[in-house]
Amino acid sequence: MAYTGVTPSARSRGMVREARHLLFTVAPGASWIVIFLVLPAAYLMGVAFMTNGPYGLPQMPLSLESFRRLAGFGFLGWSPGNLYTLLRSLWQTLVSTGLVVLVAYPIAYYISTCRETWRPIMLLLVVVPSWTNQVIRTFGWMNLLAPGTPLSELAESLGLIAPNMGLYPSNFAVTLGLVYNFLPFMVLPLYAAFEKLDIAQVEAAQDLFASPVRAFWHAVFPQTLPGLLAGIVLVAIPAFGMYVIPELLGGGKGMMLGNLVANQFAGGANWPLGAAGAILMLIATFIGLFVMRRIGKRLGGGEEVVI
């Protein structure tokens, strides 16, 4: 009888080998994700539906109390505090991401037009500040914006702020801190998009009667859209959950959702409420990503452009 192929026993031996192969390659990463991401997330989910006990620790029975509190219903009836915090977080995210885009776009374009030898150096200049600890850099901004500093006095003399108030703490300081902090995360993906920009398309647009502004909109912008959307994701999501910057620069009226959550696990001590806040953040982030995907699809001519 002629040999026709792999015998059953050989095949099963092959499958065993493949399974062992999978175990060694995928298992470490998978178990890491399960232990440090899936399990804590599941735990957090559970905590959110439990009741607040003494010292803020969760206890049985299950309830929706945390979500009621999160929505603003407390012992004294409804208060808008948490709603304001949520809206402030959304607003800060929106404004700072928008400003980051406006600042990063020309920088990325400019770097892409530089001589090739200069580009890595200029990118380095953009990135290097973020090698310093975020807290230290934020303290730096506190010193720059505090009452009595040149910047504050300039703002005072222009009548932008009340006397002796200083630029910090304020929502303005938080926005500034966020823009400063997240700039590299927008410049890098935008630069990558600009670097492989097909100039011929821009020239074709001009050749087809598009003014410089319209040539930008129809030929440059669509090409940089993938980079832009990637940058927005990289900036907006961490900005939305930011803790350090509003904590240090925002003061009582600059609190964001991240601070609300953090406080429940620390001073205020209400783990279920904190967990509920974290879940709210997660949901908001997913909605944001979904919207971005839709926008990307629409502007990208049906192609997937978002990560």
Place this chain on the structure above:
Amino acid sequence: MNDSLTLDTAEASRNENVETAREASSIELHGLHKRFGRHTVALNGVDLTIEAGEFFTLLGPSGCGKTTLLRILAGLEEADDGRLAIGGKDITEVPPHKRSVNTVFQSYALFPHLSVRENLAFGLKMRGLPPVEREARVAKIAEFIKLGDLVARRIDQLSGGQRQRIALARALVNEPDVLLLDEPLSALDAGLRSQLQVELLRVQKRLGMTFVFVTHDQQEAMVMSDRIAVLNGGVIQQVGPPREVYEHPVNAFVARFMGHDNLYPITARQGNRLTTPLGELVADQAGEGDLLLIRPETLDLLPGEVAGDNHLLAVVNERLYRGSHAEYRLEVGAGTLQATLNNRGRHLPEVGDRVTVTVAPDDLVTLSE
């Protein structure tokens, strides 16, 4: 499937709605200079008149300035010096988006985020035509170029030949005064390329539009053009119809670029009798030049040794049989000579044969280095 579509001229002449009412425009260039950086001279004083309705080709090796010249016509590059007029109107300082000139780019430069239809309508939209008219014009050009169902596709669903067609249609739909084509066929394989050459030529003849075509391929230039300008080092070497440029190149550069290898220094002359490394030859139009050009296809080979004027003794060194013709490399005197013999069923000498090369005196051309 759509690659195989060709334009049927007879059908086209019946189809009256494709005729353009526009008058074709002439182009005048005066003293164009262009440098890149301090050392690279792209154009060094170009004067040129391109007639209305002409298929005009800028031919030259890479770096000769032909693309720069085309880009100056499009307005994508600004000349350092000189004037440029289209249809009698000076447009030297007019920005590209205000010129009635459209370009077919070498890379096609189609917008990948737009559909084919949106690509075609782009120029019309930028000029502010209402949507109804845009659609009508796009439909008309789609029929004219025979795009068929391509208009509904996305750019990444098209083959190279289809993209080339869309790029052509996207430019033509605007009915420009002048159409510029920057090596539009160079990315295509040989078969498709020669097919699109014919198509492009028919489109131009039907529309009567002025086409300025850039290529480095002298065969392509000869097939397509009414007139050719050969460029080298930012200077126009020669302008003329294909036959004139091929048969009477003005200098060695043009001769070599048009594919001629049989160039020999004239070491002495007595009236029409020229002395060359090959031997003594009689030329009817012995001009001033110090080089003699012998075109391979003007030569004939006689078996054995035959004496006479313009009869040179030779040995066959190499024969390349190509079916319709055979190419010979011959050893003649102190030089080598290439000859092309049509295969009319006659005797084709073999390698090693002793033969006599003959050439008519009026087929010899003198030129200068």
